[in-house]
Amino acid sequence: MRALKLSRSRNRRSFLLAGLFGTALATALLFPSLSLTAQARTVVDMSGTPVEIKDTPAFIADLWFAHNEILVMLGAADKIRVTAEKPADRPWLFKIAPVLLKAETGVHAETVNPEDLLSRHIDLVIVPQRGQADALRKLGLPTLHAQYTTVPQMLQSIDMTADALSTSHAHDVARAYRQKMDTLTSLLQSRVSRLPASARPRVLHIAALNPLQIDGQNTMIDTWIKTAGGENAATVSGNHRPTTFEQIATWNPDIIILGATAGEVDPSSPLRFLPAFQQRKWARNPQGVFPWDRYGCEELLQLEWAAKLFHPAEFADLDMRQDVRTFYHSFFHYALTEEDITRILAAQPPARTP
Structure with missing residues (x-):
């Protein structure tokens, strides 16, 4: 897969459509079946941006290394079609979720080819940086900025991902994880404070x-x-x-x-x-x-x-x-x-x- 930088891709047909007629029309022209059948919901990402995504996305591109295991934890390993990870770098990830071996691996947010994601009918993209999310959304790709630097932010990002997946299993796991984290941090605080x-x-x-x-x-x-x-x-x-x-x-x-x-x-x-x-x-x-x-x-x-x-x-x-x-x-x-x-x-x- 040939990587194209976002700034150099506007001469492509799909990107001209996006620029001339708007993101929604461009996507509809490229993939009419998606726009006619998909029901959209709004999910607020880590930058506070409301993002309209397909209800229960089926094809995901997770371009942030740290986030792939969150999708696996929330039961969405089989939905990942494109991942930043590679088996040589994360052997335990691919061992516990071998379905990822079927995905396109080693694709980074900085060099991803947006047209390739569109051709794969990707209906949810995860990236670490807000600017990356903004750029991909302008090209018609529903994209969530997921990065965090603190435990509370991590829990927020997990909840956001569960909202995006929109399954009862994902919400149940997110709640269970939050409870485990709250219990552990409370225990640590009670002992460390002494x-x-x-x-x-x-x-x-x-x-x-x-x-x-x-x-x-x-x-x-x-x-x-x-x-x-x-x-x-x-x-x-x-x-x-x-x-x-x-x-x-x-x-x-x-x-x-x-x-x-x-x-x-x-x-x-x-x-x-x-x-x-x-x-x-x-x-x-x-x-x-x-x-x-x-x-x-x-x-x-x-x-x-x-x-x-x-x-x-x-x-x-x-x-x-x-x-x-x-x-x-x-x-x-x-x-x-x-x-x-x-x-x-x-x-x-x-x-x-x-």
Whole structure:
């Protein structure tokens, strides 16, 4: 599939129709069966924009990496026809939802060919950025901006997706997930609030080792660090911020967490001389269907894992392995083996990849 940038595609016939006669007329001319039979509803996306979409969409293009597992969780894996994900990058995703192997994979919002989506009769597109959503909607594609940076926003995005899917199952799962998240965050808050400020470790999350990048404040990473009873050692804002060893040494974190795909710390790396490494107060972040530490719905597991890492005595009663098993069974309808759980907690792919 040849990728076209949105800004260069207006010389196409369908885009001329959209410009001259309006989005609705262009879509009707291209695909009359869609416009005559589809009943539309309005869903408000994460930017607050009301979006008219087909009632119970059947063909979805999910172009935000973190959102695909949300669709799977809400029971819409078989509706995904185009995805940003690839089996080589997310083997657990394609293992628990093998129907995704039939989808067009590796399609990004930045370079997607809108005409290809129209030809596939895509009736719902998910993207991470508001500008991307605005551009695709102008071309006749019902598109929702779904990105979030906090837990409350994530819950809002999940509810928005359930509204878009318009199935009782999706709404039931969204409510169950919200209840689980509310219960866990309440538990964490009740125990963490009793700790003095001096007991909250300063945590540095390393997103990549080469080049060296960290995750700062005003991010989902910052949210789970603080909710789990830590403080972000990084004083910068944003994801994947470039930094130096000297800066990390100045921050001198109490705990270091390596992202699942950050790479391996070389034996000669100066990072190994930091107190956190010397005292073995570092860990590799788990990764399952999506990296727990970033923006997927496994945030529920990430919060528990982080709390046990930061405060092992206070959260000794939480059974991480059992809760991973229960989460996958409840929300992905997938039965993990003991080996599966061990590999996910170690950020390893399945023993047998899809």
